Amino acid sequence: MFKIGEFSKLTQVSIRMLRYYDETGLFKPATTDCFTGYRLYSVTQIPMLHKIIFLRDLGYTVSEIKIALDHWTGDFIADQLKSKRTEVQHSIEQETEKLRKIEAALENIKKDEIAIRYDFIIKQIPTYSVISLRRVLPNYFCEEMLWRELGQWSQKENIALPSNGQCFAIYHDNEFKEKDVDVEVCIVVNVKKKTEGTLCFRETEAVEMMACTMVYGPYENISGVFRSFAYWLTEHSGFKMSGKNRQICHRGPWNEENPAHYLTEIQIELEKV
Template sequence: MFKIGEFSKLTQVSIRMLRYYDETGLLKPAQIGQFTGYRLYSVEQIHTLHKIIFLRDTGFNVSEIAVALSNWDNTFITKQLKNKRQEIESIINREQQRLAKIDIAINDIMEEKISMNYNVSLKSIPSYQVLSLRKIIPNYFSEGMLWEELFNFIKEENIDIPKNSSDFAIYHDVEYKDADVDVEVCVVVNRMGESKKGFTFRETEKVETMACAMVYGPFENIGPAYETFAHWLMQHNQYKMTGQNRQICHRGPWNEKEPDKYLTEIQIPVEK
């Protein structure tokens, strides 16, 4: 048996960490001296300690390490490592997105473009006959899969769509959400048909007053457009927001190769 100081030297792990592993239950001393109260460790525990350090250094937390140690076999550990790899890859992807945003912000500051201004106009939106698909989707970036489903259905059912038909998305949540968003995508049709398979023919609501702004460039520019709406509402405090926001992508990935040439219309219903 080795005292904690001796075990620390032999394993190159600090006494502080050995005490921490004791407190968390990951590596209890093999014995506690009956009269001295010293923590005593066995040579067999070195292998367990190496497992703990390996898992810690690959991103496992205390509870995950405890589960791994109690279920240690090649199949289980391989599965846990693959899961951890996917988790780390997701974190790296999020951090890379943050780095990209920082780079964009730096460039914008250098070019004095950090403050974008959008013109807000008011117009009346009529009721439309539409074919729509409404679902809860993981996030706003997943909207594309709804459009793909809708246009595949239109093609399969040979549905009559007007030339240069309008299409738009309606956001039914009363607040911005990070996940599980309620989105409806709509395409204007010449005539109503039979609703089926989750695809619905309906008439959209007429909106007497819609505040609209055209957003040029990549979808990242949409966020600042909403800030413009906030300033506009402060300056025109006779209006308040009501109903569901809409979004029309006039030019996007399907008909424009360069993101700088995208054109998105943001629509927010307002009333006095």
């Protein structure tokens, strides 16, 4: 048997961590001296401790490690590792995106362009005859699924789409949401057919005043438009936001390979104060 200090040196695990694992019930000493209260460890415990350290270094929490140890079979651990791999890949993507934003911010600071101001013009938007598909999506990035489904349905039903491909998205939520977003995608058409469910032919609402601006570059730039619009509203105190926002992608993944060349029109409904 080894005292905790000896066991710490032999396994290269700190005394603090050994005590923590004991307190959480994850890895207890083989026995405790009834007279001194010293924790005593056995050499036969080393393989178990190595498993714990292995999983800890992969980012497993204590509760996850407990589950893994209780079901330590080849198939179970393989599934666990595949799941952890996906989680790590997602985390890497998120961190890479943070780095990209930091690099972009540094470039903008150099150019004194960190607060880009967009020019807005006020338009009157007429009503349109459209075929539309509306659904609550997990997040805004899932909008592409709606466009794909609407396009496939139109092709299946032999719906003649205009050559100019006029289409737009309507965002029905009154706030920005991280999930469960209410989105409707619309394609302007000249025909009507009977439909069921969330697919329908309808007339969109005419809008008396829309504040409109063009966004060049990847979709990540769109968030800057709304920040800039906050300044615009401050400078034009006779207006306030009202109703729903719309988005028209004039150039996107379907007709432009380089995201830097995307062209998106943002429309924000207004009313006079």
